[in-house]
Amino acid sequence: MVGRKRAPKRGKRTPIGDRVTFIAMMDKDVIADIKQAANYEHRAAWDIMEQAAREFRNRRKARRTP
Numbered sequence: 001m002v003g004r005k006r007a008p009k010r011g012k013r014t015p016i017g018d019r020v021t022f023i024a025m026m027d028k029d030v031i032a033d034i035k036q037a038a039n040y041e042h043r044a045a046w047d048i049m050e051q052a053a054r055e056f057r058n059r060r061k062a063r064r065t066p
Contacts, residue, residue, distance in 0.1 A: 019046075019050075034048055034049060
């Protein structure tokens, strides 16, 4: 198979837009739950984590606003 190039892998793991990679350490059970939820919802794990981070950020903003 010399000379054959593979097409870039595309799918639910491919980031969309101007996102950048962010690496964090988490408990392995939490990671497994996130992956299971992502599979069940037919979404990428990064998408679920981004949604959770946005919701966390919005709750923090709401607490700071008098």
